[in-house]
Amino acid sequence: MIKGAYIHIPFCHQICHYCDFNKVFFKNQPVDEYIETLGIEMEMFVEKYRDQLHIETIFLGGGTPTALSAPQLQRLFELIKQHLPQTHLQEFTSEANPDELTYDKLVVMKNNGINRLSLGVQSFDEDILKRLGRTHSNEHVYHTIQMAKDIGFTNISIDLMYGLPGQTMEQWKHTLEKALELNLPHYSAYSLIVEPKTVFYNLMTKGKLILPGEDLEADMYEVLMTAMESKGIHQYEISNFAQPGLHSMHNNLYWDNVSYAGFGAGAHGYAKGNRYANIGPIKKYMDAVTAGEFPINSSHEVTATESMEEEMFLGLRKVAGVNKKQFAEKFGVSLEDVYGQVLSKYMETGSIHSNEDAVALTKRGRFIGNEIFQSFLID
Structure with a gap:
């Protein structure tokens, strides 16, 4: 939705x-x-x-x-x-x-x-x-x-x-x-x-x-x-x-990786699995819309793998972290099965903590958030 x-x-x-x-x-x-x-x-x-x-x-x-x-x-x-x-x-x-x-x-x-x-x-x-x-x-x-x-x-x-x-x-x-x-x-x-x-x-x-x-x-x-x-x-x-x-x-x-609409010149949106960016220059944006066209400059259909990556590096921005049950329901696989090795690495350094419900950054981890987020990109 x-x-x-x-x-x-x-x-x-x-x-x-x-x-x-x-x-x-x-x-x-x-x-x-x-x-x-x-x-x-x-x-x-x-x-x-x-x-x-x-x-x-x-x-x-x-x-x-x-x-x-x-x-x-x-x-x-x-x-x-x-x-x-x-x-x-x-x-x-x-x-x-x-x-x-x-x-x-x-x-x-x-x-x-x-x-x-x-x-x-x-x-x-x-x-x-x-x-x-x-x-x-x-x-x-x-x-x-x-x-x-x-x-x-x-x-x-x-x-x-x-x-x-x-x-x-x-x-x-x-x-x-x-x-x-x-x-x-x-x-x-x-x-x-x-x-x-x-x-x-x-x-x-x-x-x-x-x-x-x-x-x-x-x-x-x-x-x-x-x-x-x-x-x-x-x-x-x-x-x-x-x-x-x-x-x-x-x-x-x-941060919950939910779909949203983006309206206006240069706006970004996420709808039906597609991330899109509108045309930036104002006149070109207006010309497209008044011609009855969606003013899309670029669009990308997010793959299942990319969606998992986004779920992690967006969700980990939240202090509450990424909910394990919701991850499994959304992707049909457990968070640990996909990211167990990465989680272990950062749990050992005290940058991530995990319990039955969620995986989240510790206070220490918030200082190196960008480094941690990149680690959840699947090769």
């Missing part, structure tokens, strides 16, 4: 120096036409996969969904309501920039069913924010969160980043302190990965990007886990922490 829908808004008023997602500057873009095209794509998708749809989560990402004006957001929500069945909808999330969320936009979002906000805060050090290409200030964060609470939003998450250029441990501890003072139900924290086609990548190739070393980054991760747990914000995935019962349902679909 297709349980989630991701909707990509590729417009930004400012391009962050670390971002490699499909995005363009807002100015002079066919924003209104793009929104209408999203509606057409959703209608086409629902027509094809109607018997597979059981949508429990919708996620607006980007780019920046809040780059849209309040009327543009309203039109987007009208199209979503018109085309996507929401009988089973439980979580409706939108990403947002703290300096772009106006009162009017928040009211439109609240009135149209958004019940979870994910704010791109990244740091409470304003020099680091400028280094990242962010345009908001700490005051924007405080004001926006209070305004959202006043309107009635209770499920608010913020994104943080560490391992940033020039970032010290003291700066990271300060950011964590300020973040936790907000007493929010959910936090995500990611180490910087320098991706091609970003400002940071260009600087790195020129030797002009000074990053914390691996040891300091690992220490930052240790401090992160300790600080969150001390405030009752429990880690449930390598980079995600929440109060009990307030995990991100949409992201859990990814």
Whole structure:
């Protein structure tokens, strides 16, 4: 069943120096036409996969969904309501920039069913924010969160980043302190990965990007886990922490290896055993959809072996790990029969633990997650 829908808004008023997602500057873009095209794509998708749809989560990402004006957001929500069945909808999330969320936009979002906000805060050090290409200030964060609470939003998450250029441990501890003072139900924290086609990548190739070393980054991760747990914000995935019962349902679909729809230019989806990526350039995406074609740039039918691999390296991201019974029911073979040798190797080093129900990374294993994930690729 297709349980989630991701909707990509590729417009930004400012391009962050670390971002490699499909995005363009807002100015002079066919924003209104793009929104209408999203509606057409959703209608086409629902027509094809109607018997597979059981949508429990919708996620607006980007780019920046809040780059849209309040009327543009309203039109987007009208199209979503018109085309996507929401009988089973439980979580409706939108990403947002703290300096772009106006009162009017928040009211439109609240009135149209958004019940979870994910704010791109990244740091409470304003020099680091400028280094990242962010345009908001700490005051924007405080004001926006209070305004959202006043309107009635209770499920608010913020994104943080560490391992940033020039970032010290003291700066990271300060950011964590300020973040936790907000007493929010959910936090995500990611180490910087320098991706091609970003400002940071260009600087790195020129030797002009000074990053914390691996040891300091690992220490930052240790401090992160300790600080969150001390405030009752429990880690449930390598980079995600929440109060009990307030995990991100949409992201859990990814880690549970469940099918989901992806709408918009450059969006990715997973339907009927096929992983697909939409056309990235906005005009080419719109031309395909308006011509009555699915805007697929690439598609791959996932083999049984690949599905097992994905089950492991996605599922092991979760603190709860991979459920053995579910693995056996899904693939008709026990997890130990397929991966017994790899499991033994990492259990001996104390990086993986196993019980009757599940296989999961230990705290030690979370520091070398990427290495462990690669070990579950079957030759």
